[in-house]
Amino acid sequence: MIYSKRLNLSNWYDFETLFEKHNGVRGGCWCAYYLGRPKDFRYEEKDKHKQTHFEHIQAFGSTGILLYDDETPIGYAQVAPYQVIERFDVSKDYVKLPQSYLDQRQWRISCMFIDKDYRKQHLATQLFLEACETIAYEGGGWVEVFPFLHEGGKDKFDFNGSVSFYASHGFEEVSRLGKSILLMRKFIEPK
Numbered sequence: 588m589i590y591s592k593r594l595n596l597s598n599w600y601d602f603e604t605l606f607e608k609h610n611g612v613r614g615g616c617w618c619a620y621y622l623g624r625p626k627d628f629r630y631e632e633k634d635k636h637k638q639t640h641f642e643h644i645q646a647f648g649s650t651g652i653l654l655y656d657d658e659t660p661i662g663y664a665q666v667a668p669y670q671v672i673e674r675f676d677v678s679k680d681y682v683k684l685p686q687s688y689l690d691q692r693q694w695r696i697s698c699m700f701i702d703k704d705y706r707k708q709h710l711a712t713q714l715f716l717e718a719c720e721t722i723a724y725e726g727g728g729w730v731e732v733f734p735f736l737h738e739g740g741k742d743k744f745d746f747n748g749s750v751s752f753y754a755s756h757g758f759e760e761v762s763r764l765g766k767s768i769l770l771m772r773k774f775i776e777p778k
Contacts (some may be wrong), residue, residue, distance in 0.1 A: 588656070588657055589654065589655065589656055589661075589710070589713060590654075590655055591652045591653060591654050591655065591714070591717040591718075591721070592652065592653055592655065593649045593651075593652055593653075593721065594644065594649055594650055594651050594652060594653050594663065595644060595648055595649045596644055596645065598653060598660075599641065599644060601653055601655075601660040602640075602653060602660065602663065603637070604660055605653070605660040605661070605662075605663060605700075605702060606618075606637075606663075608702065609700075609702070609703065611633060611636065611637065612700055612746075613700075613746060614633075615633035615636060616636055617636035617637040617639070617640045618640055618650070618651070618663065618665050618697075618698060618700070619635075619636040619637070619639040619640045619643075620636075620674065620698075621665060621672045621673075621674045621675070621695075621697040621698065622639060622640060622643045622650065622671065622672060622673070622674070623639065623673065623674065624673060624674060624676075624677055627639070628674075643671060647667065647668075647670075647671045649667065650665055650667050650671060650672075651663055651664050651665040651666045651667060651718070652664050652666060652714070652717055652718055652721055654701070654710065654713070654714045654717065656705065660702075661701065661702040661704075661705045661710065662699070662700060662701045662702060662705070662710055662711070662714045663699070663700050663714075664696060664698070664699045664700075664714045664715065664717070664718040665695075665696065665697045665698045665699075666694060666695070666696045666697075666718040666721060666722065667694065667695065668692070668693060668694055668695075669693045669694070669695055669731075671695075672695040672697045674697075675695070675731070675733060675764065675770070678764045678765065680762055680763060680764045680765060680770075681762070681764060681770065682761050682762045682770065684729060684772075691728050691729060691774075692725075692726050692727060692728025692729070693728055693729045693730075693731075694722050694728055694729065694730045694731070694775075695730070695731045695732070695733075696715070696718050696730060696731075696732050696748075697732075697733060697747070698746045698747055699711055699714050699715060699718075699746065699747075699748060700746060701714065711748075712752075715748070715752075715756070719756075719775055720778075722775050723775050723776065723777060723778040724777075724778050726777050727774070727775045727776050727777030727778070728774070728775065728777075729772055729773075729774055729775075730758075730772065730773050730774070730775050731761075731770060731771070731772050732747070732748055732753050732758055732770075732771050732772075733747050733764070733768050733769065733770060733771075734747050734748045734749050734750045734752070734753055734768070734769050734771065735747050735749075735767055735768060735769075736750070736763070736766070736767050736768065736769055737767075747768075750769055750771070753771050753773075754771070756773070757773050758771040758772060758773040759771060759772060759773065
């Protein structure tokens with residue numbers, strides 16, 4: 588049975604298990620890259636990334652959701668309020684929500700990862716939909732995603748999703764962040 592749970596201190600070990608199986612994912616990132624400002628993340632400091640992520644969970648309670656197959660963790664989506672996933676805020680190209688929207692909840696989905704043994708089963712889509720459901724049940728609000736723009740116009744689903752994937756789920760283009768990232772937004776109604 589496939590289901591999801593919020594990642595928090597009680598299931599941190601499951602997150603560790605999934606990410607250790609994949610050498611910290613994406614070169615040892617441990618999904619810490621988006622959790623701070625650019626000055627806070629150094630690629631060569633791989634040993635610190637896991638600790639950084641753990642400290643964010645201690646500080647904020649959760650940084651995302653884990654996808655499970657029975658008791659086995661098989662995926663992770665980083666989904667959290669803006670103040671948890673803050674890396675994008677410093678981009679000169681970042682377009683803030685209009686002042687009139689700032690009293691509404693604001694969320695970001697910055698990356699998704701599926702265990703290599705579970706790929707090509709549409710589980711990334713299920714993980715994304717679970718993330719959206721989590722947002723809806725936690726009050727809804729504006730959601731931002733950040734797919735990569737690949738050279739030659741290729742629209743490829745990677746750790747950040749793809750432009751066509753998010754567009755098919757109702758996200759609209761807002762702006763480019765530099766040369767390779769697109770900011771997209773959608774409002775998710777609360778449940």
